[in-house]
Amino acid sequence: MTLTTTRPGVRTQAPRTPKRTRRRPRWEIWAPLGLYLAFTLVPFYWMLLYAFRPAGETGIVPWPLTTEHVTKVWTDLGFQTFFVNSLKVGAASLVFTTVVALTGGYALARYDFRGRRLFMVAMLCTQFIPGAMMLIPLFQVFRTLELVDSLWSLILAETVFQLPLSLILLSGFIRNVPVELEEAAWIDGCSRLRGFLLVVLPLLRPGLVAVGSFAFIHSWNNFLFALMFLSSQDKYTVPVGLSYTIGEYSADFGALAAGGVIAALPVVAVFAVIQKYLVQGMSAGAVKG
Template sequence: MTMVTQRPVAAPPKQTAAPAAPGNRVPRWQIYLPLALYLLFTLVPFYWMLVFAFRPAGSMAIFPWPITLEHFDTVWNGMGFAVFFRNSLMVGVASLVATTVVALAGGYALARYAFRGKGAFMVGMLCTQFIPGALMIIPLFEIFRTLDLTNSLWSLVIAETVFQLPLSLILISGFIRNIPYELEQAAWVDGCSRLRGFLAIVLPLLRPALVAVGSFAFIHSWNNFLFALMFINDQEKFTVPVGLAYNLGENSVDFGALAAGGVVAALPVVIVFAFIQRYLVQGMSAGAVKG
């Protein structure tokens, strides 16, 4: 019996590690420098508005010291800004409620029911977002004149609601599609009607979407200038943007009073965003997901 000697098998050569690729991390200054420039470009006008609003008349100081509230008193009591503020608040709240209620009912129908022409209806709503509001001034004015709604705050509420509905319907319907339909079916099995099941199951889950839709409707109606300028003639029914525009004199401008009015006009929007910012991204992202 012969012994077969096996040659030792050579170990495979060790593979040297490839050199590490250069890091893909972006230097911090390339991120923070553009953000700082954008923030500076955005905040400088607001800073100058605060300077003009709080520094005494005739002062050229860069910092508002000593601080005075005389411009706010002039705007609020002398220029009737309290009436403009009340009118804008009424229009904003009414538009918020009308847009939210109609969008909630329509969005549920679009999300849960299948009907002929549903796709064309959705495309039509999207196409309305490409129409500038200025093109609808004459048709809307004729409609409101026929309905005897000219020079009425209700004309602003109706116009704002109509223009806010397409986007609101899309957001609400997209959000409802993400809510499992089985939750409603379980409520029906337990004896709930469709309305009661909607109120008990679906509505509490729609809080982010409702906050997003309502806040956009309020802010858009609060800032809208064109509709209020064209549909309202009585100074007692002016809104905040139109009131600010009419305070511009022909030969002179009271920059302190105008800046104080701008601060008062921006304050509700800032407060709204401060309280609802955590709901905005969640509501918009959920409504944008295809169900």
């Protein structure tokens, strides 16, 4: 290590740091991004164009704007009822899937019992089974339980199909929470349940939001189960209602696009609310200090 000395009265000048040159984004980056953005947004614009453009118009700009298609779909075609039915199914599936996956995920993460890995492998293998293969067995079960043409058939089917993946995801979230936090709560006099509710559960907010949003969106978009298990028009959900805007020889594109806008609004709203939870750390800062 060498020391440099200077004579008294002589001022030394600090070395200049090189200025950072601001690099301009190259077209190689923006061109693919622009193409991807156009590929993603053009279908949405086309849907909005048909939904708010007057019937008979052919322009690429929806002017003058009209809400006749939305009014027709919402009132005449019964989309108000379909929308409420989809909300009921989505909300119930969200609650049941999250609660059951939370309890099962905690058991998988905190208890080491015989057959735990085999159970998790079996849960993963169920994801390879297409839902179409289970239509006939599920229909027989629901007919025995007298749940055919009932929203409960959709709720139970959606919960069963969403549960394996949700259980594994939440078990991973719980496993990443340090067990020392629970042990500290037990030392302070908390029971296992109270320690879980007060310490672990607040740290699982990103995982709960992710699992609940996936369950809601999947049940909202599911068409096959609703078409198979429901037969009364007042029990239809939004995907089944959209199919009835297409006739045998023609299709009402304005009504179909308006129904698509109505169906997309809850999904867009859900992602707008949860996007901040999906990117934040699960237990950042929990054991600092």
